[in-house]
Amino acid sequence: MVSVAPSVPKIRPEIQALQPRLVEWRRALHRRPELGFREVETAARVTQLLRQWGYQPQTGIAQTGVMAVLTGGRPGPVLALRADMDALPIQELNDVPYRSEIDGVMHACGHDGHTAILLGVAHYLAQHRHHWRGTVKLIFQPAEEGPGGAKPMIESGVLEQPRVEAMFGLHLWNDLPAGTVGVRSGPLMAASDFFSCRIQGRGGHGAKPEQTIDALVIGAQVVVAFQTVVARQVSPLEPAVVTVGEFHAGSARNVIADQAYFGGTVRYFHPDLASTLPKKLEAIVQGICTAYGAHYEWNYEYLYPPLINDPAMADLVRSVAEQVVEPALGVVPNCQTLGGEDMAFFLQEVPGCYFFLGSANPTKGLDFPHHHPRFDFDEEVLCLGVELLVRCLEQYIGR
Ligand code: NI
Numbered sequence: 001m002v003s004v005a006p007s008v009p010k011i012r013p014e015i016q017a018l019q020p021r022l023v024e025w026r027r028a029l030h031r032r033p034e035l036g037f038r039e040v041e042t043a044a045r046v047t048q049l050l051r052q053w054g055y056q057p058q059t060g061i062a063q064t065g066v067m068a069v070l071t072g073g074r075p076g077p078v079l080a081l082r083a084d085m086d087a088l089p090i091q092e093l094n095d096v097p098y099r100s101e102i103d104g105v106m107h108a109c110g111h112d113g114h115t116a117i118l119l120g121v122a123h124y125l126a127q128h129r130h131h132w133r134g135t136v137k138l139i140f141q142p143a144e145e146g147p148g149g150a151k152p153m154i155e156s157g158v159l160e161q162p163r164v165e166a167m168f169g170l171h172l173w174n175d176l177p178a179g180t181v182g183v184r185s186g187p188l189m190a191a192s193d194f195f196s197c198r199i200q201g202r203g204g205h206g207a208k209p210e211q212t213i214d215a216l217v218i219g220a221q222v223v224v225a226f227q228t229v230v231a232r233q234v235s236p237l238e239p240a241v242v243t244v245g246e247f248h249a250g251s252a253r254n255v256i257a258d259q260a261y262f263g264g265t266v267r268y269f270h271p272d273l274a275s276t277l278p279k280k281l282e283a284i285v286q287g288i289c290t291a292y293g294a295h296y297e298w299n300y301e302y303l304y305p306p307l308i309n310d311p312a313m314a315d316l317v318r319s320v321a322e323q324v325v326e327p328a329l330g331v332v333p334n335c336q337t338l339g340g341e342d343m344a345f346f347l348q349e350v351p352g353c354y355f356f357l358g359s360a361n362p363t364k365g366l367d368f369p370h371h372h373p374r375f376d377f378d379e380e381v382l383c384l385g386v387e388l389l390v391r392c393l394e395q396y397i398g399r
Helices: 019-031 040-052 111-127 150-155 215-233 273-292 311-324 343-349 379-397
Strands: 058-061 065-071 074-084 133-141 166-177 181-183 186-189 191-200 240-249 259-268 295-304 307-309 331-333 352-360
Touching: 019 040, 019 111, 019 379, 040 065, 040 111, 040 133, 065 111, 065 150, 074 111, 074 343, 074 379, 111 133, 111 166, 111 379, 133 150, 133 379, 150 343, 166 181, 166 311, 166 343, 166 379, 181 311, 186 352, 191 215, 191 273, 215 240, 215 259, 215 273, 240 273, 259 273, 273 295, 307 311, 307 343, 307 352, 311 331, 311 352, 311 379, 343 352, 352 379
Parallel strands: 074 133, 074 166, 166 352, 181 331
Antiparallel strands: 058 065, 065 133, 181 352, 186 307, 191 259, 191 295, 240 259
16 A cells, blocks of 8 residues: 555645535534434435535435435536445444444444535535536435445436436545545446355264264355355456355254354456356355255345446546546556445446545554444545546536
């Protein structure tokens, strides 16, 4: 990881002046984190601010989602920006004045920052409504961390009437130094699927294995065999991950386990793997269970598809980033992660680009990874986020 911000970003004074308010909004959200589809207070706070600035936000979309539409002074393209609002079931360990007041819930992924940035954009656009051309939909989405708010928002029609032509969004990113921008054409983030498996054997006495079907040993073999799927059955040029994240079997040291349960996640970019990987995994479960005479229940769930950036929109974001931060040092090309994101559903519908805004600052101790109980980010980048999104809109409209 590089450790210093490369240069002073070029932010217009009106947006720079918003910085203290962005921090205030972000901290207020950070104090009151809410889990997916329970963002009641968050949505109310967002709605209240939007109303103050003259918007007539729609609320309760896909339960807790909010959308505000800005119509400029003249006709033009229809664009959308999206921020997610939900927090995680993590107990915050940061000792900061704005620390989470909700036990066991924390903004540990920066979605409080995303919401604050989109509020900043809303504020700026409202002040410049008359100079503006076209329509901008500001989408505040619930439940990104699962089970996913993007899909139900799309099903509620947020991309229609009028139909959205292009869409942008960003994620604060502690894998990159504060003030940098990570952007990529094509797949940026991976598909995120989940599986679980219950193996039914026959329990018995720890000293009489011949009378049993040991579900624990069978499950362990399946877990080990899963490690070879990516290593031996997927092209080394095609990134993929199979992770078994939980395994439960057995109850006593002298008892052979009757059942074993395990579950995990699968990540990949290439859409073909969506059909082949689950089959390869189940074939292993089936083969090993058959060999030992055990039964199994296999469950595979597609959560989010790969997030694919439109090449022209990614070029637009890259060119915007190069105008705002030092191109040689501050724009990180070909950024990619096997993390998942339900912005992917929006980008299946509309050409757009999702990008990373570097937010780590090791000199301030702000470099814990996302989803860590001590995650926090450098708030200095909030106004940079606003500038980048506003410029994406301006550049698209000015094309
Ligand atoms: Ni996130």
